[in-house]
Amino acid sequence: MRMTERAFAGWLRALTLRRAVLIVVGVAVVVFANSLLNGFAYDDVSIIERNPTIQSWDRLPGALLAPYWPGPAGPELALWRPVTTGLFGLQYLIGGGSPLPFHLVNVALHAAVSGLLVLVLARLMTLGIAFVAGLVFAVHPVHTEAVANVVGQAEITAALAVLAALAIHLGSGPRTGWRRALAVGVLYAVGFGAKEGAVTLAGLVFLVDAAQERIGFRELQAYVARRWRVYFVMLVVAVSMLTARATVLQGAGAPIGPAGFDLLYEVPKIWTLGEVWTHYVRLWVFPLDLSSDYTPNVIPVSLGWNATNVTGVVLGLVVLLGTWFAWRRADLGPGSRSARVAAFGIVWFLIAISPISNTLFLTGVILAERTLYLPSAGLAAAVGWLFVRMARDRPRMAPAVLLVVLLAGSVRTWTRNPDWRTHNTVFAVLMRDHPYSGRAQWSLGDHFIRQGQISQGLFAYRAAINLVGTHYGLLVHVAQTLVNLERPESADRLLAIATRERPDHPLAYGIRAGIHAELGNPREAERYARVALAVQGSGTDAARLHVLAWALAARGAWEEAAEVRARADERSAVAQFWQRWIYDAWVARRAGDDAAMQAALDSARATVSTASGRTSLDSLLVYDFGAEPSRPKPPDGD
Secondary structure, eight states: OHHHHHHHHHHHHHOOHHHHHHHHHHHHHHHTGGGGGOOOOTHHIIIIITOGGGSSTTTHHHHTTSOSSOSTTHHHHTOOOHHHHHHHHHHHHHHTTOSHHHHHHHHHHHHHHHHHHHHHHHTTSOHHHHHHHHHHHHHOGGGHHHHHSGGGHHHHHHHHHHHHHHHHHHTTTTSOOHHHHHHHHHHHHHHHHHOGGGGGHHHHHHHHHHHHSOOOHHHHHHHHHHHHHHHHHHHHHHHHHHHHHHHHTTTOOSOOOOTTOGGGGTSOTHHHHHHHHHHHHHHHHOTTSOOSOOSTTTSOOOSSOOHHHHHHHHHHHHHHHHHHHHHTSOOOOTTOOOTHHHHHHHHHHHHHHGGGSSSSSOOSOSOOGGGGTTTHHHHHHHHHHHHHHHHHHOTTHHHHHHHHHHHHHHHHHHHHGGGGSSHHHHHHHHHHHOTTOHHHHHHHHHHHHHTTOHHHHHHHHHHHHHHHOSOHHHHHHHHHHHHHTTOHHHHHHHHHHHHHHOTTOSHHHHHHHHHHHHTTOHHHHHHHHHHHHHHHSSOOOHHHHHHHHHHHHHTTOHHHHHHHHHHHHHHOSOOOOHHHHHHHHHHHHHHTOHHHHHHHHHHHHHHOOSHHHHHHHHHHHHHTSOOOOSSOOOOTTO
16 A cells, blocks of 8 residues: 555656646546547537538528527527637538537547646646646536537637636736737637637636735736736627627527526525535536436425525535635645635636526526536636645545546546437436426427427427426427417417517517418518517518518508518518518509519419418418419319
8 A cells, every 4th residue: 555655656746747738638538538429419409400501611601690599599599609600610511510520529629628727727736736637627527518519519619718818828927918918818709709608717817816916905006007908908809799799699688597497587596596506516526417407396496495505505605715714825826735726716616607607697597517617627626636635634545535536537427428429318318317307398399299299299398388387488489389380379379478478589579470470460460570670679680571561561551561671671682481472462563563473473372381371372362463372272072
């Protein structure tokens, strides 16, 4: 035992920075190697596999200036990630649509982040602490969702940009010049464009500076005088990115709240957040039970104090108190073993998790394992300090404990990676582990619908609504499915609930406008199209403008209809709505151009795609234009 202890201690002393980085990079690659067999799963399907905007060189540039989520719901989900979208497009086009290049990039990026974490931490503490932190980060099972699922590339890319920016900043010395400030700014833009969580870089820059020196109110002026350039550049980047984001998202400020947690708009969030904090600790310390979903029945909405959320709050207060005392220890620097390392790691976590913590405002998820990727770098540093402290006080125990932790983490990661193999695999695992998850039932409904098992799919949707309530995103999704199934009346009833629940979101109004246009109700189509455009604010939705132009023309408001149609054509001259061609037919008839009218009617016949739309179109063709219906009736007896 003593020989092993001496050998380990000697090896640790002989460890060089280069060797430490290479070992951590190699371990990260090995542990996640079996994720290379994965395909597209979960959000990959919508964002990559079924997203035509990134699947051609011609359309990819336009995708960079569009919401991250494709389709009409994109602005309401309030996400714009041009760097991630561009990376996905390049990988899809270069790899011919195969998932393998995406997974290769994910593993390579994770290995790079793990190695870069060692480089950054080695400038703030001992190499031993940085090395252990890198190993723990490289193998931790909580990272499987980010690495083994393709869309997690957003998290990894943002973390890589943040760590690279910190490495440049740490090399700038006591005063930041313009060259390094601009380099940090470029990386800030890359990280921000990959994932919104990178906005915390400014806080992390201050953290690494404060960890190395005392920055009180008296020292603050001198600190700003030395560092103002880097903060100025980051401010310019942040304002530019937020302005571009608001333009692309058509003014949408925040995403739809997490499914099943709408009640948090009305009751104190602290009760439920206390539950979430216990999960943060569990996922880091004992990551055996991992889940792709944390909707109610996984994390419940708490309506008062209970044992779990009280534990979470007390635990949080204890950690903050310990952080305060640890922060008062010696400043950090190369070779430092100060207890301030532990405080540094906790504060890092708090800063990095803040945008998606749901503390100040509700985000799209109450908890997602992939969002812990960058925050967990701080926790890894704290674990590295604990191990080195153990190696000093319990030298015989430390190597064995480290080996057990790394092996256990590696095995759990290796066994978790295949759970993200395919879309069906993800939800088979979710149904096995959390069958009463709202997301599980929601996705089960999608699966049944795709298989043509309509009744089973609708039953699963009803179960999802029972589990998560009248969540806007779920209602709109089910309503759109019902529209595709040619059940417009049922869809309209669900959308009526959605618009009542969230009157500040335009998508449900827009779909209702389309439904009533298909049903041949111009008055209702006009009403909902106007509301959708008003709620949207910018009035740039070409689809709603085309519907509104048709509705106005149907009611004889020709001057306003012409104005609206001109606005629609400015934004989308090609619209796949039969109502657009009926509008053109009306205009041609008023101008006495029978050939143009007939061509427009033929286009309307070719465009109509639903039974309700065909019924409405046939009524107009026969009774308004005296033309043949879109589909001739079969002869009697057929």
